[in-house]
Amino acid sequence: MPDNLNGEDEVWDAVVVGAGPAGAAAALALAQAGRSVLMVERGPFPGSKNVYGGVVYARVLDEVLPQWWLEAPVQRWVTRRSTMIMTGHQALTIDIRAQKWGEAPYNGMTTYRPDFDAWLAGKAVEAGAELVTSTVATGLIRDHHGRVCGVHTDRPGGDLRARVVIACDGVNSFLAKEAGLLPAADSAHHTLGVKEVWSLPPEVIEERYALGPREGLDIEMLGCTRGIPGGGFLYTGHDTIALGVVVSVEGLARAKIRPEELIADLREHPAIAPGLRGADLKEYAAHLIPEGGYRTMPKLATDGLLVAGDAAGMCLAAGLWLEGVNFAIGSGLAAGAAVTRAIRSDDVSAKGLASYRSSMEHTFVLADHKRMQDAPKFVLSERLHAQYTGLICDMAERIFTVTNPVPKPRMTALLRRTVKDHGVRWRDLAKDAALGGRIFR
Amino acid sequence: MSVDPQDVDPPWRLPVVSFEDRMATVEFRVGERAHIVVDSEVCRSCTTKACVTACPANLFAQTADGGILFNYEQCFECGTCYMVCNSEGALTWTYPDGGHGVVFRNG
Numbered sequence: 144m145p146d147n148l149n150g151e152d153e154v155w156d157a158v159v160v161g162a163g164p165a166g167a168a169a170a171l172a173l174a175q176a177g178r179s180v181l182m183v184e185r186g187p188f189p190g191s192k193n194v195y196g197g198v199v200y201a202r203v204l205d206e207v208l209p210q211w212w213l214e215a216p217v218q219r220w221v222t223r224r225s226t227m228i229m230t231g232h233q234a235l236t237i238d239i240r241a242q243k244w245g246e247a248p249y250n251g252m253t254t255y256r257p258d259f260d261a262w263l264a265g266k267a268v269e270a271g272a273e274l275v276t277s278t279v280a281t282g283l284i285r286d287h288h289g290r291v292c293g294v295h296t297d298r299p300g301g302d303l304r305a306r307v308v309i310a311c312d313g314v315n316s317f318l319a320k321e322a323g324l325l326p327a328a329d330s331a332h333h334t335l336g337v338k339e340v341w342s343l344p345p346e347v348i349e350e351r352y353a354l355g356p357r358e359g360l361d362i363e364m365l366g367c368t369r370g371i372p373g374g375g376f377l378y379t380g381h382d383t384i385a386l387g388v389v390v391s392v393e394g395l396a397r398a399k400i401r402p403e404e405l406i407a408d409l410r411e412h413p414a415i416a417p418g419l420r421g422a423d424l425k426e427y428a429a430h431l432i433p434e435g436g437y438r439t440m441p442k443l444a445t446d447g448l449l450v451a452g453d454a455a456g457m458c459l460a461a462g463l464w465l466e467g468v469n470f471a472i473g474s475g476l477a478a479g480a481a482v483t484r485a486i487r488s489d490d491v492s493a494k495g496l497a498s499y500r501s502s503m504e505h506t507f508v509l510a511d512h513k514r515m516q517d518a519p520k521f522v523l524s525e526r527l528h529a530q531y532t533g534l535i536c537d538m539a540e541r542i543f544t545v546t547n548p549v550p551k552p553r554m555t556a557l558l559r560r561t562v563k564d565h566g567v568r569w570r571d572l573a574k575d576a577a578l579g580g581r582i583f584r
Numbered sequence: 585m586s587v588d589p590q591d592v593d594p595p596w597r598l599p600v601v602s603f604e605d606r607m608a609t610v611e612f613r614v615g616e617r618a619h620i621v622v623d624s625e626v627c628r629s630c631t632t633k634a635c636v637t638a639c640p641a642n643l644f645a646q647t648a649d650g651g652i653l654f655n656y657e658q659c660f661e662c663g664t665c666y667m668v669c670n671s672e673g674a675l676t677w678t679y680p681d682g683g684h685g686v687v688f689r690n691g
Contacts, residue, residue: 187613191687191688192691193691194688255688257689279680296682317678317679328667335664392638392667393668396668400637411598427609428691429660431663431664
């Protein structure tokens with residue numbers, strides 16, 4: 144790769160900062176529309192800086208990459224999905240198995256981001272986009288009207304000119320911060336994910352988790368974070384188990400607990416530990432997640448600049464649904480299409496780029512976020528984590544504990560007693576149940 | 585000789601992984617420039633020192649004089665430290681130069 148980008152000579156239709164799923168999708172859409180587009184990636188290859196919670200739902204690619212499943216770098220197709228509510232010594236699991244999810248067009252897949260992101264960026268390159276790696280976009284270039292018209296990079300002669308810059312530079316997006324679209328720091332609306340990847344032979348994974356070849360399991364957990372708002376996860380790869388926790392950054396700082404201690408709890412939990420017997424640690428990783436949802440999303444377009452993916456807070460952390468990569472791809476495709484339209488009508492001002500947002504209001508990207516806008520507050524609430532998980536587990540344990548010769552207690556009496564034992568106020572319980580009902584209706 | 589059942593590890597107990605071994609599983613292409621700089625003077629007046637416990641790579645250590653000692657080499661570039669930092673000017677946070685820093689394989 145040349146050291147000198149000779150960027151001054153060329154004006155790209157679009158420079159996309161970050162070759163993750165948002166950036167690759169934006170570049171793919173632009174290249175398919177015949178526009179000149181350059182992706183700038185700071186890592187040595189796309190995906191090298193990325194970590195996620197394990198499942199990609201890729202139906203969003205149907206239109207731009209028909210039959211993507213024939214070539215996407217899949218570890219396993221998720222055919223089992225569990226939600227586990229736990230305390231240190233209990234676990235209540237809701238487990239769904241759907242064989243249909245293991246057939247085309249599939250539902251969720253486990254994959255590693257360094258594989259998946261590199262594959263998707265490669266599809267953009269095949270379509271005609273250019274990719275430059277190992278290059279940091281260090282700041283925005285503005286014209287004399289203050290409109291964004293390029294980025295500075297850390298390469299000699301590395302100023303890149305573009306009609307539109309698409310910032311897909313991730314959760315810490317320094318470009319969106321420089322543009323004044325995101326606050327400098329916002330610990331209240333971010334979570335930290337830490338993940339351990341453990342090696343095990345594929346057939347051992349299939350036996351322990353009751354899976355067929357290529358079939359995968361996704362477990363989402365609640366109540367395993369010592370009362371810090373957040374949760375845990377376990378995903379099966381082909382020959383690995385990914386185990387981790389996601390916790391509120393604010394809550395973690397306040398609790399003064401080290402993140403790896405939280406995973407250690409999980410690793411030793413009686414519902415998790417037997418599945419990991421004999422495994423070797425392959426990789427440890429950490430990443431931030433934007434969890435503020437619709438209410439904390441930045442303005443998505445200014446003159447000459449669009450923001451997509453994690454940089455735009457496009458992560459759906461709604462408890463029941465935990466999705467990010469599909470939202471990144473969806474916003475990237477929408478950004479690419481909006482830039483194509485703006486260039487065609489020769490207006491790359493915020494007004495000319497406004498179709499980016501409006502187009503997403505009609506698709507899952509903003510519709511799901513808008514509908515779930517109260518979810519982040521609910522799923523990260525202290526009561527849910529510190530009180531309700533224990534209440535639910537105790538209630539379940541008491542229902543199934545046979546107390547002969549004492550006759551079975553009535554459910555209502557059991558519930559009253561359990562609520563009281565956990566110091567939960569009925570008024571709060573009713574309020575939270577109503578809120579939960581409203582969010583997930 | 586009888587064995588106290590409390591002394592017997594359950595058969596599924598995983599080996600304890602030291603923090604050094606844990607970090608040794610991660611590839612870092614360490615650059616020459618420290619991408620994060622800590623102004624220890626500012627840290628001295630910080631009462632929480634939340635970075636010390638929150639950093640997943642355990643890169644922040646408290647010094648005897650109440651300051652903060654920081655090592656940038658094994659950084660995940662996650663951003664937790666600047667998010668939890670409440671002392672203005674204590675942390676200067678940038679990305680490592682292009683191609684440097686953490687390289688995940690199973691992220």
